[in-house]
Amino acid sequence: MINFKVNEERCIQCGKCVGDCFPRIIAMEQGEYPAILEEEKCIRCQHCLAICPTAAISILGIDPDASMPIAHELPTSHSMETLIKARRSVRKYKKQGLEADVIKRLLETAWHAPTGVNTQGVLFTATMNADVTEALRQEIYTKLGEMLPGLDPEEDDMGIKYMRMSHGAYTKYGVDVILRDAPHILIASTPKSVPTPKEDALIALTSFEIMAQTMGVGTLWNGMLKWCFSDYFPELATRLGVPEDHAIGYSMVFGRPAVQYARTVQRTAPPMNLIEKF
Ligand SMILES: Cc1cc2nc3c(=O)[nH]c(=O)nc-3n(C[C@H](O)[C@H](O)[C@H](O)COP(=O)(O)O)c2cc1C
Ligand code: SF4
Ligand code: SF4
Structure with a gap:
């Protein structure tokens, strides 16, 4: 109905x-x-x-x-351009976690991202405080310590090479290369059965990231964490509540940045195929 x-x-x-x-x-x-x-x-x-x-x-x-009214409420093109160009991958975070209301508002906004055939299947799995993220961090490094010695270094792929380097940095120097000492992690997963599972998750995370900046929250797209959840230790994702029939689209870490950028970076002109006639 x-x-x-x-x-x-x-x-x-x-x-x-x-x-x-x-x-x-x-x-x-x-x-x-x-x-x-x-x-x-x-x-x-x-x-x-x-x-x-x-x-x-x-x-x-x-x-x-x-519904929220739209007229006269949208950001200007200049403020949107600044937001997109000022976005940086944040690799240093304040220890303290965010207020639950801030996280929920970010997720509720990202939930408005488009999905293929409007299936709205994206599930956000987020750690809500620094303590739970710390417990997860320790478990990841413990599991790496158990897994890595059993692998032949001659056969290391790129992911395992990064994992060896990260595990070494954590155990020798206490440096967390994987979660970057962030107080929160976020996984976007989707049922494997929806028409566009990966795309839906990535668009939702992109929306989360853009909104996050407007609330003073930094983010990092996190491939190493994604490998941990989808390839090395899927049981951790299951324990966090990601359903077995879901594909993990990607992972992020987020929190209040402990760095501040004064200006945008300057990229070269994008490759563009500008078709005038066909
Ligand atoms: C990955 C992806 C693929 C999509 N493909 C189509 C498409 O081929 N044709 C179309 O009309 N809409 C397409 N859409 C738009 C969705 O149908 C739309 O996002 C959804 O109905 C929700 O509407 P809204 O974006 O206005 O909120 C696509 C959306 C996504 C995220
Ligand atoms: S969009 Fe126009 S036709 Fe449709 S319900 Fe509203 S006023 Fe009526
Ligand atoms: S498909 Fe969309 S526009 Fe058409 S009736 Fe359903 S909700 Fe309304």
Whole structure:
């Protein structure tokens, strides 16, 4: 049941909801109000609710008046450009964890990222305080200490080489190259059965990262941690609550940065295929 309702006192019969429905299941006869044709084809995207200029549509039991207004609320192109160009991989963090409300707001915002066929299958698994992250950190290095001596160094691939180096740095110098001493980790996983599992997870994490900066939170895309969860110690991901039928899209660490960047980096011009004729 998608519970599609049109408030006839508000509807001005503009037809915008009809035109923006991707599976084209909203119809409006001359002089009538919009109606749903094939409910089972609805992908629950809420475009009908979002596009209606008079907030006349409710779907899935959602009150359109409770949506955030968009007009005059978007960041300027300059502030967005600064945000994207000022993003840095943060490798030094303050020890103290973030308030739970901050983490939940970041995740709730990232949850609005697009997903293939609107499946909304991304599961965020986050450590909520520095103590639980510390326990995880110690377990990862302990497990590496058990695993690495049994492997033939002649056959090390890139991942294992990094793991040997990281384990050595941690045990000899107390330097945490894998989690970078961050107070939080984040895994985005998706059911393997959704149409675009990897993409959905990566887009969600990208959204998380962009929003994080606006709240003074630094992030690091973390390939070494991802290897630990998906290749070396999948039982750790399971213990954290990642379901067995999920694929791990990627992992991040995050927290308050202990570094501050004064300016953006300067990259060379991007490779561009700019097609003028075809
Ligand atoms: C990886 C990926 C692939 C997608 N492929 C298509 C596509 O081929 N055609 C299309 O119309 N929409 C496509 N979409 C858009 C989704 O259907 C859309 O994100 C979803 O319905 C939610 O709507 P929203 O992005 O407006 O929130 C894709 C989205 C993602 C993330
Ligand atoms: S939620 Fe999306 S697919 Fe469903 S009726 Fe509205 S616009 Fe169409
Ligand atoms: S977009 Fe809103 S006002 Fe326009 S036809 Fe649909 S329900 Fe009516």
